Amino acid sequence: xxxxxxxxxxxxxxxxxxxxxxxxxxxxxxxxxxxxxxxxxxxxxxxxxxxxxxxxxxxxxxxxxxxxxxxxxxxxxxxxxxxxxxxxxxxxxxxxxxxxxxxxxxxxxxxxxxxxxxxxxxxxxxxxxxxxxxxxxxxxxxxxxxxxxxxxxxxxxxxxxxxxxxxxxxxxxxxxxxxxxxxxxxxxxxxxxxxxxxxxxxxxxxxxxxxxxxxxxxxxxxxxxxxxxxxxxxxxxxxxxxxxxxxxxxxxxxxxxxxxxxxxxxxxxxxxxxxxxxxxxxxxxxxxxxxxxxxxxxxxxxxxxxxxxxxxxxxxxxxxxxxxxxxxxxxxxxxxxxxxxxxxxxxxxxxxxxxxxxxxxxxxxxxxxxxxxxxxxxxxxxxxxxxxxxxxxxxxxxxxxxxxxxxxxxxxxxxxxxxxxxxxxxxxxxxxxxxxxxxxxxxxxxxxxxxxxxxxxxxxxxxxxxxxxxxx
Amino acid sequence: xxxxxxxxxxxxxxxxxxxxxxxxxxxxxxxxxxxxxxxxxxxxxxxxxxxxxxxxxxxxxxxxxxxxxxxxxxxxxxxxxxxxxxxxxxxxxxxxxxxxxxxxxxxxxxxxxxxxxxxxxxxxxxxxxxxxxxxxxxxxxxxxxxxxxxxxxxxxxxxxxxxxxxxxxxxxxxxxxxxxxxxxxxxxxxxxxxxxxxxxxxxxxxxxxxxxxxxx
Numbered sequence: 001x002x003x004x005x006x007x008x009x010x011x012x013x014x015x016x017x018x019x020x021x022x023x024x025x026x027x028x029x030x031x032x033x034x035x036x037x038x039x040x041x042x043x044x045x046x047x048x049x050x051x052x053x054x055x056x057x058x059x060x061x062x063x064x065x066x067x068x069x070x071x072x073x074x075x076x077x078x079x080x081x082x083x084x085x086x087x088x089x090x091x092x093x094x095x096x097x098x099x100x101x102x103x104x105x106x107x108x109x110x111x112x113x114x115x116x117x118x119x120x121x122x123x124x125x126x127x128x129x130x131x132x133x134x135x136x137x138x139x140x141x142x143x144x145x146x147x148x149x150x151x152x153x154x155x156x157x158x159x160x161x162x163x164x165x166x167x168x169x170x171x172x173x174x175x176x177x178x179x180x181x182x183x184x185x186x187x188x189x190x191x192x193x194x195x196x197x198x199x200x201x202x203x204x205x206x207x208x209x210x211x212x213x214x215x216x217x218x219x220x221x222x223x224x225x226x227x228x229x230x231x232x233x234x235x236x237x238x239x240x241x242x243x244x245x246x247x248x249x250x251x252x253x254x255x256x257x258x259x260x261x262x263x264x265x266x267x268x269x270x271x272x273x274x275x276x277x278x279x280x281x282x283x284x285x286x287x288x289x290x291x292x293x294x295x296x297x298x299x300x301x302x303x304x305x306x307x308x309x310x311x312x313x314x315x316x317x318x319x320x321x322x323x324x325x326x327x328x329x330x331x332x333x334x335x336x337x338x339x340x341x342x343x344x345x346x347x348x349x350x351x352x353x354x355x356x357x358x359x360x361x362x363x364x365x366x367x368x369x370x371x372x373x374x375x376x377x378x379x380x381x382x383x384x385x386x387x388x389x390x391x392x393x394x395x396x397x398x399x400x401x402x403x404x405x406x407x408x409x410x411x412x413x414x415x416x417x418x419x420x421x422x423x424x425x426x427x428x429x430x431x432x433x434x435x436x437x438x439x440x441x442x443x444x445x446x447x448x449x450x451x452x453x454x455x456x457x458x459x460x461x462x463x464x465x466x467x468x469x470x471x472x
Numbered sequence: 473x474x475x476x477x478x479x480x481x482x483x484x485x486x487x488x489x490x491x492x493x494x495x496x497x498x499x500x501x502x503x504x505x506x507x508x509x510x511x512x513x514x515x516x517x518x519x520x521x522x523x524x525x526x527x528x529x530x531x532x533x534x535x536x537x538x539x540x541x542x543x544x545x546x547x548x549x550x551x552x553x554x555x556x557x558x559x560x561x562x563x564x565x566x567x568x569x570x571x572x573x574x575x576x577x578x579x580x581x582x583x584x585x586x587x588x589x590x591x592x593x594x595x596x597x598x599x600x601x602x603x604x605x606x607x608x609x610x611x612x613x614x615x616x617x618x619x620x621x622x623x624x625x626x627x628x629x630x631x632x633x634x635x636x637x638x639x640x641x642x643x644x645x646x647x648x649x650x651x652x653x654x655x656x657x658x659x660x661x662x663x664x665x666x667x668x669x670x671x672x673x674x675x676x677x678x679x680x681x682x683x684x685x686x687x688x
Contacts, residue, residue: 050504053504054503056502057500057501060498060500061499067491067493068488068493069484070481070484073480089477091476095476260503296480300483300484300486304486304487306490309487
């Protein structure tokens with residue numbers, strides 16, 4: 001694991017985007033993948049006549065769960081405990097990493113197998129494990145590719161979306177010691193499978209994230225495509241699940257909603273190939289020790305914002321990413337966050353607590369609204385993006401913008417002041433007006449005006465004409 | 473660790489202090505619910521649709537029962553079963569599903585290991601692979617309680633003389649394969665002390681009882 005590439009200080013989005021846009025290969029890969037997944041999603045979502053009702057239910061279940069999260073977390077703890085598991089609490093990334101490292105050390109294992117998990121990426125668990133001398137092996141094929149390449153995943157679901165098979169073949173030839181490999185997908189998958197299978201059978205500890213955790217039963221749910229997650233959660237003696245507290249749902253029945261919403265929204269499948277559900281431990285079968293680590297790491301801060309908390313409903317399907325015109329051009333790396341795309345532009349500042357600058361992630365959107373239309377839990381993403389922008393701006397106290405805007409606000413608030421402003425503008429506008437339109441703006445407004453059309457103040461306004469013709 | 477627990481719960485409570493739970497609208501569940509019927513509802517529904525159900529079972533049986541393993545797409549079969557069960561509100565026991573899944577996983581291996589299917593698992597009805605005349609040609613072995621073991625030759629032979637001459641029709645899909653299959657089935661017939669009925673042979677056909685008569 002390369003600490004350097006995963007924890008390098010992030011470039012500001014505009015600069016990162018400029019670099020990403022210059023990479024034609026990445027753009028071509030992303031465009032292809034986006035087209036394919038987008039079309040698949042649209043077709044399988046179109047099959048369900050109750051899709052909108054499912055979205056309503058999904059949104060409401062999550063809203064309800066977040067509103068009484070304290071109660072549900074306590075219930076989840078009890079349920080897991082009753083089923084023979086242990087629950088641990090972690091306020092931030094460091095605490096979560098310390099808990100997991102401690103648990104692994106207790107088993108004496110020097111190596112763990114990992115299910116693809118965004119949260120463990122977010123908190124940098126692999127680095128923490130490496131620092132403690134524990135090797136973490138990513139078992140999701142695409143995550144494995146990123147790990148071997150010392151790169152960050154560039155997409156929530158398709159982490160190696162930025163790499164094509166020739167690049168992967170070269171990587172495997174070098175890192176898996178298989179100089180004979182061709183760039184055949186089947187052969188590449190087989191090489192990875194051989195590499196991983198040995199590790200599954202050897203590893204004493206598996207680490208997973210969670211898509212959902214059912215408070216009522218203590219059941220954890222992980223959905224996946226490859227079956228590697230099933231291996232990690234069933235073969236090792238000890239299983240450690242690290243989950244964000246917002247993944248808690250109240251009841252078993254709620255899974256009937258989310259297990260329809262998630263696969264169709266995510267990979268465009270009616271059902272994902274593997275859905276693993278486990279409840280504590282079962283004597284004689286599967287892991288005999290189960291630990292659930294509940295992680296805050298910024299969730300409660302996001303929850304405290306009455307508008308922003310809606311983003312915690314996110315089930316990480318990436319449907320918003322697949323329709324985003326900005327993501328299409330810049331790819332995932334430009335976001336410099338585990339969570340890319342429209343929802344990432346909200347979650348990243350929320351969870352990290354970094355407000356950022358104007359031009360930071362919440363501004364990386366054209367607000368076209370496609371993301372909100374596809375969100376399976378009806379997060380109003382454009383609205384939340386604007387909300388995050390407001391928070392950035394408020395923190396900036398951008399006087400250059402607010403002072404003139406306040407002045408304009410005052411002028412527009414009274415007819416008398418408005419007309420006075422018009423007369424003033426008419427006297428001054430001569431230099432910058434041509435053919436009845438403002439063509440250039442002076443000084444700092446130049447950039448603002450380049451993309452905007454503003455009609456000039458006419459020689460005689462309607463009000464002036466009215467007074468002249470009809471008298472005051 | 474306990475401190476973390478208390479602090480996190482306190483943070484959650486503080487963060488959601490503005491939410492009045494009673495004001496939250498109830499979760500709308502207007503989506504189509506598959507299953508979720510009470511037992512009584514299931515029984516009522518079933519009694520109304522029992523004829524349809526029988527027809528559907530018959531269809532499935534025709535599609536799969538007695539077929540050699542290699543002709544069955546197990547994942548399609550499982551899908552058919554689940555769809556049928558869902559339609560009539562029938563619960564499928566978890567263990568049964570696990571067996572189905574295991575079969576699916578093993579499908580490839582199973583087909584390699586034993587393309588001959590013992591239908592009831594007791595050796596009374598066995599579908600035997602005998603390709604050659606057609607790529608998927610089979611013969612059927614039945615152990616009749618009174619008459620004893622019988623092999624229905626299908627198109628393995630068309631005339632009893634072929635058993636001696638070894639000749640095959642000119643339109644055989646693969647004559648070499650036929651020769652191998654004939655050898656295999658002859659050995660099987662001998663081993664089981666079975667009769668071999670060549671249904672194409674007019675003399676054999678004449679001796680067999682015609683429906684509604686039957687052989688026990």
